[in-house]
Amino acid sequence: MTRTYEDRSQNFDWNLAAAELGHHAGDPINIGWHCTDRICALGKADKTALLWEDFRGEQRTYSFDDLRRLTNTFAHWLEKLDVQPGERVCLFMDRVPELYLGFLGVLKMGAIVQPLFSAFGEDSLWTRLDNAGTCTIVTQKKHVRKVRKILDRLPDLRHVVVVDADADKPLKEREVALDLHGLEPVDRYEVHPTTAESPSVLHYTSGTTGQPKGAQHAHRSLISQYITAKWVLDLREDDVYWCNADPGWVTGTSYGIIGPWANGITQAVLDAGFNAENWYRFMEKYGVTVWYSAPTAIRLLMKEGVELARRFDLSGLRHLCSVGEPLNAEAVVWSEKAYGKPFHDTYWQTETGCMVITNFPGMKVKPGSMGKPFPGITAAVVDPETGEPVPQGQVGVIALKAGWPSQIQTYWNNDAGFRAKHLNGWYICGDQATVDQDGYYWFIGRDDDVINTGGHLVGPFEIESALLEHAAVAESAAVATPDPVNMEVVKAFVTLKPGFEASADMELEIMNFIRKKLSPLAMPQKIAFIDQLPKTRSGKIIRRVLRAQEFGEPVGDLSTIMND
Amino acid sequence: MDEMKESILEYVIHEYLDDDEDEDIGYDTELISGGIVDSFSMVSLKRFLENKYDIQIPDADASPVAFDTVNSIAALVQRFKQA
Numbered sequence: 081m082t083r084t085y086e087d088r089s090q091n092f093d094w095n096l097a098a099a100e101l102g103h104h105a106g107d108p109i110n111i112g113w114h115c116t117d118r119i120c121a122l123g124k125a126d127k128t129a130l131l132w133e134d135f136r137g138e139q140r141t142y143s144f145d146d147l148r149r150l151t152n153t154f155a156h157w158l159e160k161l162d163v164q165p166g167e168r169v170c171l172f173m174d175r176v177p178e179l180y181l182g183f184l185g186v187l188k189m190g191a192i193v194q195p196l197f198s199a200f201g202e203d204s205l206w207t208r209l210d211n212a213g214t215c216t217i218v219t220q221k222k223h224v225r226k227v228r229k230i231l232d233r234l235p236d237l238r239h240v241v242v243v244d245a246d247a248d249k250p251l252k253e254r255e256v257a258l259d260l261h262g263l264e265p266v267d268r269y270e271v272h273p274t275t276a277e278s279p280s281v282l283h284y285t286s287g288t289t290g291q292p293k294g295a296q297h298a299h300r301s302l303i304s305q306y307i308t309a310k311w312v313l314d315l316r317e318d319d320v321y322w323c324n325a326d327p328g329w330v331t332g333t334s335y336g337i338i339g340p341w342a343n344g345i346t347q348a349v350l351d352a353g354f355n356a357e358n359w360y361r362f363m364e365k366y367g368v369t370v371w372y373s374a375p376t377a378i379r380l381l382m383k384e385g386v387e388l389a390r391r392f393d394l395s396g397l398r399h400l401c402s403v404g405e406p407l408n409a410e411a412v413v414w415s416e417k418a419y420g421k422p423f424h425d426t427y428w429q430t431e432t433g434c435m436v437i438t439n440f441p442g443m444k445v446k447p448g449s450m451g452k453p454f455p456g457i458t459a460a461v462v463d464p465e466t467g468e469p470v471p472q473g474q475v476g477v478i479a480l481k482a483g484w485p486s487q488i489q490t491y492w493n494n495d496a497g498f499r500a501k502h503l504n505g506w507y508i509c510g511d512q513a514t515v516d517q518d519g520y521y522w523f524i525g526r527d528d529d530v531i532n533t534g535g536h537l538v539g540p541f542e543i544e545s546a547l548l549e550h551a552a553v554a555e556s557a558a559v560a561t562p563d564p565v566n567m568e569v570v571k572a573f574v575t576l577k578p579g580f581e582a583s584a585d586m587e588l589e590i591m592n593f594i595r596k597k598l599s600p601l602a603m604p605q606k607i608a609f610i611d612q613l614p615k616t617r618s619g620k621i622i623r624r625v626l627r628a629q630e631f632g633e634p635v636g637d638l639s640t641i642m643n644d
Numbered sequence: 645m646d647e648m649k650e651s652i653l654e655y656v657i658h659e660y661l662d663d664d665e666d667e668d669i670g671y672d673t674e675l676i677s678g679g680i681v682d683s684f685s686m687v688s689l690k691r692f693l694e695n696k697y698d699i700q701i702p703d704a705d706a707s708p709v710a711f712d713t714v715n716s717i718a719a720l721v722q723r724f725k726q727a
Binding site for chain 2: 135136174199225351352353354355356357358380383384533534564566569584585587588591592595600601603605
C-alpha cells in the first residue's frame with residue numbers, strides 16, 4: 081500500500097533517507113559504489129540491472145554484478161590512463177551500455193563525470209569542454225569526428241577514448257581505443273573515498289545571458305535522488321523501469337542511472353529514435369511497469385492515437401510520470417484513456433538535482449498542475465524583485481530554501497552566476513507559477529528569455545552568437561515561439577548583410593548551419609527576415625517584444641526604452 | 645521517382661552524415677528510428693522537400709513514420725506533388 085503524501089511529509093528528515101542508504105554524516109559516499117557494490121552486498125548481485133536494446137534490435141542484459149565488475153574495470157582503466165580524481169571526464173555517446181557503465185566508473189575513481197548530449201555540434205561541444213577544462217572524452221567512432229575538428233583548441237584534453245574503434249583503422253592524435261567488454265574484468269577495486277561534498281556530475285545548462293553554465297553536483301545528491309525515485313516514481317522490487325531521458329541531460333542521470341540503480345531496480349534502455357510503435361513494442365516486450373517520460377513524447381504518442389496503444393499489451397504499466405515542461409491537462413486525460421492511468425507531472429531542474437515539486441502516487445492529480453513540494457523541500461512563489469512570498473493565487477517565481485542534498489554546489493568557474501540566482505534567502509528557479517488553495521503549484525511560464533524546447537533549455541545567447549558566424553547574418557535575436565508538440569521551439573529574427581537576400585533556401589541554409597554548429601535543439605525551426613530588430617536606445621535587442629508577439633501577449637509600453 | 649529518391653538520399657548523406665562517415669545507407673535505411681535524423685532535424689528535412697519540390701507538407705503528415713526511410717519520404721512527396 082502506497083503511503084500518502086501527508087504520511088510521507090510528517091516528520092520528514094533527509095537523514096532518514098541517508099540512513100536507508102546506510103550512510104552516516106561524515107562517512108565517505110560514492111554514487112558509483114552505491115549503485116553497484118552496495119546493491120550486490122544486499123543480495124541482489126544476480127538481479128537484472130539493465131535490459132538494453134538498440135534500433136537494430138541488438139540486445140544485452142546486465143546483472144548488478146556485471147554492473148559492479150564493468151564499472152570497476154572502467155574506473156581501473158581510467159586510472160591506468162593517468163586520469164586523476166577531480167578531473168573532468170566527458171561522456172559523449174548515444175545510449176550505449178558504455179555510457180551507463182562509464183558514468184558510474186568515472187564516479188568510482190573519484191573523477192567528475194560530464195555527460196554531453198551526443199547530438200551536440202562541434203561548437204556546443206567545444207564551449208562545454210573548454211569551460212570545464214575536460215581531460216578526457218569518451219565517445220563513439222560516429223561522434224569522434226566532431227572532437228577531431230576542435231581538438232586543436234582544447235589544450236587540456238589529453239585523451240579521446242573511442243569505445244567501438246575499428247581494429248583495422250588507425251586512431252589519430254590523442255585517441256585511444258577502449259573495448260570495455262573485452263578487458264579482463266576487475267573484481268576487486270578500491271573505490272575512491274569521495275565525501276558528500278566531493279563534486280560528482282557536471283551538467284551544462286543554459287541561461288538568458290552568456291554561454292551555458294556547468295551545474296556542479298556533489299555525491300550527496302544520491303540521498304535526494306534515491307528517496308525521490310523510490311517515493312515519487314514509486315519504484316518497487318519487481319519493477320521494470322523505463323526513463324525516456326538521454327543521460328546527456330540531468331533527468332537521464334538523476335533518474336536514468338542514479339535513482340533507480342541506487343534502489344536496486346531493473347532498468348530498460350532503448351537506444352533508438354522516436355517511433356510510437358517501437359516504443360509500445362519495447363514496453364510490451366520487457367514488461368515495463370514504471371515509465372518516466374516527457375510531455376513532448378506524450379504529445380507525439382497522442383498524435384498516433386489511442387488505438388495504436390491498445391494494439392499492445394501494456395497492462396503491466398503501474399505508474400506513469402512526466403518531466404521537462406508543463407504537462408498539459410489534455411495529456412493527463414488522454415493517458416487515462418490510452419493506458420488507464422494518468423501521467424504524474426514532476427517539476428525540477430538541473431540545479432535542483434532531484435524532483436522538488438511532484439504529484440505523489442495516490443495523490444489526487446489536478447490535470448495541468450505540477451503538484452506539491454516534495455517532503456523536505458521548502459518552496460514558495462515569491463516576488464522576483466523582493467523575494468517576498470506573494471499571496472496565494474498571485475503569480476510569482478518558484479523559489480526554494482537551500483538545504484536539500486542534491487542542490488548543486490555552484491556553477492563551474494562561475495560562482496557569481498550561481499549566487500546571482502539567490503534572493504532574500506531563496507534559490508530562484510526562474511519559472512513563474514501560482515499556488516492554489518490546496519497547495520498545488522501551477523506553471524505559468526519562464527521568467528526569462530530561455531527557450532524550453534521539448535523539455536530542454538536553450539539559451540538565446542549561444543544561438544545568436546552562432547548565427548553571427550553565418551556570412552549572411554548581420555544581427556539576430558532568438559526567441560521562443562509556441563509549438564504544439566515541443567511546447568516551444570526556437571525562432572530567429574534575422575537582419576541580413578548587404579548583398580544577401582531573404583529566401584526559402586537562405587532560411588534552410590541558416591537552419592542547417594545552426595543545427596550542425598550547435599545542435600538540432602538549437603536550430604531555429606522558423607526564421608523571420610526583418611529590416612530592423614527592436615532595440616533599446618542604448619542598442620540592446622529587446623527579445624521580449626518579439627517573444628510577446630509570438631505568444632500573442634501584450635508587449636506593454638516601450639516608448640521610453642525603444643529606438644524609433 | 646528514382647531520381648527523387650536519389651536526390652533525397654544524397655541530401656540526407658550530405659546534411660546528416662559527415663563526409664568521413666562510413667555508414668552505408670540506402671532507400672530503406674531507418675533514418676528516424678536509426679538516429680540519423682532526430683525529430684528536431686526532421687523540420688529542416690521537411691523544409692528541404694518543400695523548397696525543392698515546391699509543395700507544402702502539413703505538420704500532421706510529417707510524422708516520424710512518414711520520414712523514417714527515403715522510400716517513405718518519396719511516397720509522401722509524391723502524394724503532395726499530385727495533390
